[in-house]
Amino acid sequence: MTWETVIGLETHVQLSTKTKLFSRASTKFGNSPNTNVNLIDCGLPGVLPSVNKEAFYKAIRFGMAVGAQINQTSIFDRKNYFYADLPKGYQITQMDLPIVLGGTIEIETDDGIKTVNITRAHLEEDAGKSIHDQFDGYSAIDLNRAGTPLLEIVSEPELSNAKEAVSYMKAMHQLVTYLDVSDGNMSQGSLRCDANVSIRKKGDPKLGTRTEIKNINSFKFIEKAINFEIKRQIKQLENGETVTQETRLYDSVKDETRPMRSKEFANDYRYFPEPDLLPVVISDKEMQAIKDNFPELAKEKEERYAKEFELSEYDAQILASSKSMADFFEKSSQETKNYSLLSNWMIGEISAFLNKDAIEINQSKLTPVNVAMLINRIDDQTISGKIGKSIFEEMYTSGASPDEIIESQGLKQISDDGAIEEIIDTVIKENPGQVEAYLGGKEKLFGFFVGQVMKLTEGKANPQSVNTILKKKLK
Amino acid sequence: MSIQFKSITELKEMLDNKSISSEELTKETFKLAEDLKELNCFVTMNQDAAIKKAQEIDQANDLSSALSGIPLAQKDLFCTEGLRTTCSSKILSNFVPPYTATAVEKLEHAGSITIGKTNMDEFAMGSSNETSYFGNVHNPWKRGYVPGGSSGGSAAAVAAGIVPAATGTDTGGSIRQPAAHCGITGIKPTYGRVSRWGMIAFASSLDQAGPLARSAEDCAILLNEMSGHDSKDTTSLDVETTDLLQSINQPIKGLKIGIVKEFNLSDLDSKVQNCFEDSKKLYEKLGAEFVEISLPNISASVPAYYSIAPAECSSNLSRFDGVRFGHRAENTGDLNDLYIKSRSEGFGDEVKRRILIGTYALSAGYYDAYYKKAQQVRRLIKNDFELAFESIDLLMTPTSPGTAFAFGSKGAQNPVELYLEDLFTISSNLAGLPAISIPHGQVNALPVGLQLIGNFLKEDQILNAAHIFQQNSEFHLDKPSMGDF
Numbered sequence A: 001m002t003w004e005t006v007i008g009l010e011t012h013v014q015l016s017t018k019t020k021l022f023s024r025a026s027t028k029f030g031n032s033p034n035t036n037v038n039l040i041d042c043g044l045p046g047v048l049p050s051v052n053k054e055a056f057y058k059a060i061r062f063g064m065a066v067g068a069q070i071n072q073t074s075i076f077d078r079k080n081y082f083y084a085d086l087p088k089g090y091q092i093t094q095m096d097l098p099i100v101l102g103g104t105i106e107i108e109t110d111d112g113i114k115t116v117n118i119t120r121a122h123l124e125e126d127a128g129k130s131i132h133d134q135f136d137g138y139s140a141i142d143l144n145r146a147g148t149p150l151l152e153i154v155s156e157p158e159l160s161n162a163k164e165a166v167s168y169m170k171a172m173h174q175l176v177t178y179l180d181v182s183d184g185n186m187s188q189g190s191l192r193c194d195a196n197v198s199i200r201k202k203g204d205p206k207l208g209t210r211t212e213i214k215n216i217n218s219f220k221f222i223e224k225a226i227n228f229e230i231k232r233q234i235k236q237l238e239n240g241e242t243v244t245q246e247t248r249l250y251d252s253v254k255d256e257t258r259p260m261r262s263k264e265f266a267n268d269y270r271y272f273p274e275p276d277l278l279p280v281v282i283s284d285k286e287m288q289a290i291k292d293n294f295p296e297l298a299k300e301k302e303e304r305y306a307k308e309f310e311l312s313e314y315d316a317q318i319l320a321s322s323k324s325m326a327d328f329f330e331k332s333s334q335e336t337k338n339y340s341l342l343s344n345w346m347i348g349e350i351s352a353f354l355n356k357d358a359i360e361i362n363q364s365k366l367t368p369v370n371v372a373m374l375i376n377r378i379d380d381q382t383i384s385g386k387i388g389k390s391i392f393e394e395m396y397t398s399g400a401s402p403d404e405i406i407e408s409q410g411l412k413q414i415s416d417d418g419a420i421e422e423i424i425d426t427v428i429k430e431n432p433g434q435v436e437a438y439l440g441g442k443e444k445l446f447g448f449f450v451g452q453v454m455k456l457t458e459g460k461a462n463p464q465s466v467n468t469i470l471k472k473k474l475k
Numbered sequence B: 001m002s003i004q005f006k007s008i009t010e011l012k013e014m015l016d017n018k019s020i021s022s023e024e025l026t027k028e029t030f031k032l033a034e035d036l037k038e039l040n041c042f043v044t045m046n047q048d049a050a051i052k053k054a055q056e057i058d059q060a061n062d063l064s065s066a067l068s069g070i071p072l073a074q075k076d077l078f079c080t081e082g083l084r085t086t087c088s089s090k091i092l093s094n095f096v097p098p099y100t101a102t103a104v105e106k107l108e109h110a111g112s113i114t115i116g117k118t119n120m121d122e123f124a125m126g127s128s129n130e131t132s133y134f135g136n137v138h139n140p141w142k143r144g145y146v147p148g149g150s151s152g153g154s155a156a157a158v159a160a161g162i163v164p165a166a167t168g169t170d171t172g173g174s175i176r177q178p179a180a181h182c183g184i185t186g187i188k189p190t191y192g193r194v195s196r197w198g199m200i201a202f203a204s205s206l207d208q209a210g211p212l213a214r215s216a217e218d219c220a221i222l223l224n225e226m227s228g229h230d231s232k233d234t235t236s237l238d239v240e241t242t243d244l245l246q247s248i249n250q251p252i253k254g255l256k257i258g259i260v261k262e263f264n265l266s267d268l269d270s271k272v273q274n275c276f277e278d279s280k281k282l283y284e285k286l287g288a289e290f291v292e293i294s295l296p297n298i299s300a301s302v303p304a305y306y307s308i309a310p311a312e313c314s315s316n317l318s319r320f321d322g323v324r325f326g327h328r329a330e331n332t333g334d335l336n337d338l339y340i341k342s343r344s345e346g347f348g349d350e351v352k353r354r355i356l357i358g359t360y361a362l363s364a365g366y367y368d369a370y371y372k373k374a375q376q377v378r379r380l381i382k383n384d385f386e387l388a389f390e391s392i393d394l395l396m397t398p399t400s401p402g403t404a405f406a407f408g409s410k411g412a413q414n415p416v417e418l419y420l421e422d423l424f425t426i427s428s429n430l431a432g433l434p435a436i437s438i439p440h441g442q443v444n445a446l447p448v449g450l451q452l453i454g455n456f457l458k459e460d461q462i463l464n465a466a467h468i469f470q471q472n473s474e475f476h477l478d479k480p481s482m483g484d485f
Helices: A053-065 A162-178 A218-238 A284-292 A298-308 A313-320 A323-333 A338-355 A370-379 A387-400 A402-409 A418-432 A433-440 A444-457 A463-473 B008-016 B022-035 B047-060 B104-110 B152-159 B175-183 B216-226 B272-287 B298-319 B335-346 B347-362 B367-386 B415-422 B426-431 B461-470
Strands: A002-015 A077-080 A091-092 A104-109 A112-125 A128-133 A138-144 A150-157 A191-203 A213-214 A246-251 A254-261 B044-047 B071-075 B111-120 B165-170 B184-189 B208-213 B256-258 B289-293 B393-397 B434-445 B446-454
Touching: A002 A162, A002 A218, A077 B298, A091 A112, A091 A138, A104 A162, A104 A246, A138 A284, A138 B165, A162 A218, A162 A323, A162 A402, A191 A218, A213 A218, A213 A254, A213 A387, A218 A254, A246 B044, A246 B165, A284 B298, A284 B415, A298 A313, A298 A323, A323 A338, A323 A370, A323 A444, A323 B216, A338 A370, A338 A387, A370 A402, A402 B047, A402 B111, A418 A444, A418 A463, A418 B393, A418 B415, A433 A444, A444 A463, B008 B022, B008 B216, B022 B044, B022 B047, B022 B071, B022 B111, B044 B152, B047 B111, B071 B152, B104 B111, B104 B165, B104 B415, B111 B152, B111 B272, B152 B165, B165 B175, B175 B184, B175 B434, B175 B446, B184 B216, B184 B335, B184 B461, B208 B272, B216 B426, B216 B461, B272 B434, B272 B446, B289 B446, B298 B367, B298 B426, B347 B367, B367 B426, B393 B461, B426 B461, B434 B461, B446 B461
Parallel strands: A213 A246, B071 B111, B071 B165, B256 B289, B256 B393
Antiparallel strands: A002 A150, A002 A191, A077 A091, A104 A112, A112 A150, A128 A138, A191 A213, A246 A254, B044 B111, B165 B208, B184 B208, B184 B434, B393 B446, B434 B446
16 A cells, blocks of 8 residues: 655744733743733733734735735634633634635745645734743743743645745745845744654545644754654554544654644633734835845855855855855855855855854854954964864864964964975984885885875974975975 | 811812811822711722822922822732732732833822722722622722722722822723712713723723712813823823823813614613713803714613623733732642632622633633624724714713612623613723713712713813813712711
């Protein structure tokens, strides 16, 4: 039997507004519990929501970028359910009239570019956080996140495997960060998704019963969770069982999904129009202002980099693929002239280190000025490329500037020909056998002499000078 | 000098000519409240802060604000910073808000002194003040009789002459019906006139704050201060406010008053009918013309209201869950147990009933038949009014089908019986229109109210018509003997 997978994603994007969707409390991440909370956020009796237009502008910017229809009149609904971290006992969301309707997003797959349709995207407020493991016998509530604006983006069920789902989320990440609608920080929950997964016989027009995997917050987990779920469902169907429609959670430690609650017992959310909010209308003038201030997107950046910095198409594409890399590169490029060396470093060494730690460049200790300084020191031959790598390692770990490191560790390159000549003389004197062999025709031994010089200078000798002088001396 | 039954204008004059100081007036008010404690008008008194403010006013010797030194009572669903606010519910019996409602803040800013918080039907759900966790309020006109509701404590405090005026809220008649039963004047403004910030919500799309006082003029003085756009309430209207006192004394010659064909008044007590006919004659004498108009969908207003209001209340009252404030049950197990016990213990029967009705009306499969249908009916009723106001200036109806009734005599067996108390008042909430109740006679020594409904934002017009009526009659000057208390 050949099976076919159908996946649809609901992506929750935390909008990067300074204050909350319906209150003026801060949205800053990482503050002490219950400090980003005002009367509205804790749902005190008698409080009313007031609207933060910035969230609407960001949602609209997203809608415009995916070519969607924008509803300039936003109506809100209440989604009623009880939970300890939902202060009002309902969430303000958009049910019937989402701000963004339709649109498409392009993703990279093994078979090339695939266009995925977006069903809708709507604005809603986030809930707070329940903490169950810090106070013996009690659960604690942190309302810092309560009321943070979210854009929930729903895709059509058009993704065919876990890799495509990851690719979709990567495209989404690139888009929302480029648009500056979200910081896209997955580990802090700024970008997370629910995956609806179902299996059917290949060619069957009818969709199979789906399960929903809730709250996945890394690219790696999306792939693992979906793959686990696909295998689990296929196994069930092949055993003649049926798939139960349910919500499941992915446990990254055990690498498995397990049921959270069955949809049959799911809440009846009793949606109805939010009577505390009049419809929010975005004027044509505001729409025009959003269009006029549209940020440069990845593709445009890529083309500009190739032209402006004379980079290869490939390099430009890699640099522009991530908003944080592109921003870093642009800032750095203001401090150095050697763009190609900067680009090489960013794509090579720097990316390797970031990937190893699975962080974005703006989460690292590197600064654009320091990286430019490192490029400049290599460029002006203060240090060799090789020394550069060890300096970089130190920069990456401690955040120190290259000049500080060069100074404190005495790593400045020896470019004084006299000094190098002395060292070369010593090497020749101490290795008469190798000199004889070399002069006898074993030219490969040239590298040995270079190595010896570098060893004695701890890598600081200017390699070009070493080459020239050695060649002269060994004639 | 007694301050009982004095109007705002009279008290202001006493303060102005120094026949009484603000401190004396405030202390006298507390004494009066204490003497009439049996009425059970108040849930919480604000003695220390009130006297302190009065002393400050005396020291500053500045009576220039509209309400400088005037004692007022606030319905106990307006949040008052540092002063307990209960909504007459057990679930909020320990709640001290950290902020003050805009309406109260504005009144206090105008110099008034908050004496205390008045008793009410629990969460404003009721028409007799009998659902209060803090007990029944007696009608000052007759012991053992209801003052009406839900703003029963406010109405009784004004009718008993303790304070010249008080705030109330009106979701389906909660200012006008108690005003009628207590023989005072009360106005529900256009929806959005007064900010709802800090007003604990019953049904958000219907709730509106307004004053209860001894006359239309005093209501105008209070409403002048309470009204105005508030950025903290997106549903508050961003319209210019006019001085309601300026137009209050205009002659009403040629005023076109509509009588609603569909309200069959012959079903009412004949004495209530007589009051209505007499008032009609008085208005005719004053130059008004009467026109019969039709509101074809008006009969659906009570059922529509009792779908929409409970639906909104079921959601609005979800926040009372024992987690962050208010009553929390002891010895609870898991989170659900905490909810169930806290809410079961904290809410009274009428509140529970409406939460159940509202939850049902919003449930999947019933939403279209109840909530959505009710909203459609509401739209039709609104349209009916719009059409009517093309040919008339205001509408006149009785405020309530009858007079105040004895404790426990209505609704005990069948709650719907009590819901019909709101027959004449509900439609103006559904349509968002301003409406006022003024006393216009007595039946069996109990006051009867007359309702004037105005067009959208036409508070000035109904206050004008009410004031001219009061200038040419003395019903609003009738006082209860208070012999029973």
